[in-house]
Amino acid sequence: MRQVGRYRMRRVLGSGAFATVWLAEDPALEAHVAIKVLAENWANNADVRERFLAEARLLRRVDDPRLVRVFDVGVSDDDEARPYFVMEYIPGGTLDDRISSLSTREALAYGVAAAEAVQVLHDAGVVHRDVKPSNLLIDDRSTPPRLLISDLGSAKVLAESSGFTVTTGTPIYMAPEQIHQTDGFDGRADVYAVAAVTYHLLNGQPAFQDHTAAAVRDRRTDSRPPPLAARLGQPAALDRLLTRSLSWNPAKRPATAADFARELERFLTGDPHRPGREVPTVPTLVFCVVLAAVLFAVTYLWLSR
Known part of the structure; x- marks a missing residue:
């Protein structure tokens, strides 16, 4: 042509x-x-x-x-x-071209940007169904580089209209419900895909080595991605977020792509060792209560002298 x-x-x-x-x-x-x-x-x-x-x-x-x-x-x-x-035409290539050279901060920033872009589609009533690094373009003419979605997962729609029976998506980024359901899944499938992309960007390797639809189908429902936060100098909260977002059960994931973006962004904007405000553990709460009681008693006795 x-x-x-x-x-x-x-x-x-x-x-x-x-x-x-x-x-x-x-x-x-x-x-x-x-x-x-x-x-x-x-x-x-x-x-x-x-x-x-x-x-x-x-x-x-x-x-x-x-x-x-x-x-x-x-x-x-x-x-x-x-x-x-x-x-x-976006001259910067795709995110897939850059995975091996990203810093942790760049990987987090692109994960946030991908989630925000997916939320735009969800707000328009569209579930992408095939979010992956090769569908995410990088415009490096701006500073910082801008991320754009270049494909709306149209292969699935086209296959349906052609009479094909197909499984949506790319297995290593694909939510399990896309294997088990030909329809009926919602935007949380895209949340899973964005989390899978983010994990790949941070780790250099996918969370799960499922390169076929059959491998996704056969994966244990309690499978968890290998932890990576400590190696990256990040708090364990990052592992918890990625594990929830990559859960087999959609109900355990962040409800929306925007929620995932907000949670992930804490690791960019907060203290690098403790992004955002985490919920205190029970031992921490008990210690704080006891300490407050002791300080109150000491102050009361001192003032009563």
Whole structure:
């Protein structure tokens, strides 16, 4: 493919079962853009075509700086007549490209940014269903770099409209309920995925080595990710947050992506050794009560002299 509309195709940025994303030039604006083109073998499926363009309309409707902007839609004027949509080109690559070089602080910041971006989708009534580092773009033209979601998990929607029976998502980031339920899961599945991404960013390795849907299905329901906070110089509260967020049971996770973002952000904004305010343990409370009683008694006796 050399050209669609006025756009001159340069090279492939990524491809999947239903679409290919190209780097292209817009000669009218003298700028680079990214163009997502429906795969040729689905071009004649009316339902798939409509669902494909629905992603562009949604990105345009939400119009948030944490989502990639859409500029144009169209249909190629060759014999294939494939629908496409034109997006802003983000030159910084994906978060997947940076995992091995991130500091702990950068990993935490990107985890917060990913959760906030996912919350934007949830507020628009969309569950992403495939949050992963390769779907998170980094715009390094700003300081600090800006994170954007580049894909709305459209492969699942397209597969459904094509008549395929598929399991959603990428196994190492996939919430277990996406394996056991073909539908009916909610935004907490995305909370799990964001937590799995955050763990991978912090650790350099995924929380669970489940590279197939079958491995996710067979994992023990009481499985916990290996602790990493102590090695990173972080408090144990970080391990507790990630363990809750990666729980097999959605009810144990933070209720929303925004809640996860707020909890994770404590590790960026608070004392590095004790982010946020933790609930005191019972022995600590007993000690405080006894100490207060002793101080009160001493003060009372002194004043009674």
